[in-house]
Amino acid sequence: MPDSLTRSFANPSAALLERRFDLPDEDATLAFGGRFAQAILQARLKNSSTPNERFPGLQVQLIGDLGAGKTTLVRATLRSLGHAGRVRSPTYTLVEPYSLATETGPLELYHFDLYRFADPAEWADAGFREYFDAGAICLVEWPQRAGGLLGVPDLEFTLEQEGEGRVLTARAFSETGKSCLESC
Template sequence: MDDSSVWSLRLADEAATLAAGRQLARGLGGGVIVTLHGDLGAGKTTLTRGVLAGLGHVGRVRSPTYTLVEPYELPTLAVYHFDLYRFADPAEWRDAGFAEYFGPHSLCLLEWPEKAQGCLPPADLAIHLDLDGDGRQLTVTALTPRGKQCLSILTTPAAD
């Protein structure tokens, strides 16, 4: 994979994780699928809170651990935040009817995607959060041409 397909950043604390999520939001839009990887407590939901704030969501962002999906209807985009940790079998993905959430006007963020392995559409971006001392190491990898476009927007300095 070439350097333009990967973006890495060390996150010192929760505030840095939220800021990285807001920055990440610049490259995201409808039809994009993002997988979130990391141990329990690695910051996947915190990063998602930052993404939603960066997309203009105002209000509470709940972890979908027990509901499996939390929807956020923004003016131009529907965002679906999935947490598949509780899935025991990938077939639960099909049984839940979640495939209907994926489309050109929705952004789908999936925690624990390996729990539905073989059932999910291909991800555009894979995000890994790894514990790094007191902080985290964030690695974003573009997996598709659309993902590479998202990453390109993300890594372009914002206009002031």
């Protein structure tokens, strides 16, 4: 796969925190998704306890080859946030919205898959910017296809195959992202 389709647009040296997680099997990926879901809820609680401050939302860019486990991670996160229905890969629909009732209140989560984008202009033309409003969680597979138009994420998860398992390299680029990553 060409490097331009698998590399990040965020500068790794600008990360506030970087952690590596060994995920030897699918169960480990599911467990990480559960911890990540709890970290999201903790970050929301932290912000809601601060006067005049609202949870800013979270943009998470998921980078990895086909079959790296990006959708599996999203599915585990959604399940841990209380979603009981089917979790569809948005490869053809581009975005799947989820309205969740969590212990910290209603939560909007949007799962994007930009794999089918041939040109970054398609991101701008699709009108997805509104989904990134404050308070929403946006999990974006293949963010590189937007050519940097998404901006710097709060978190970047890069999944790479290693033997039978995966390695997840997580980078936080915001204080909210850092708070989540510290809780994973």
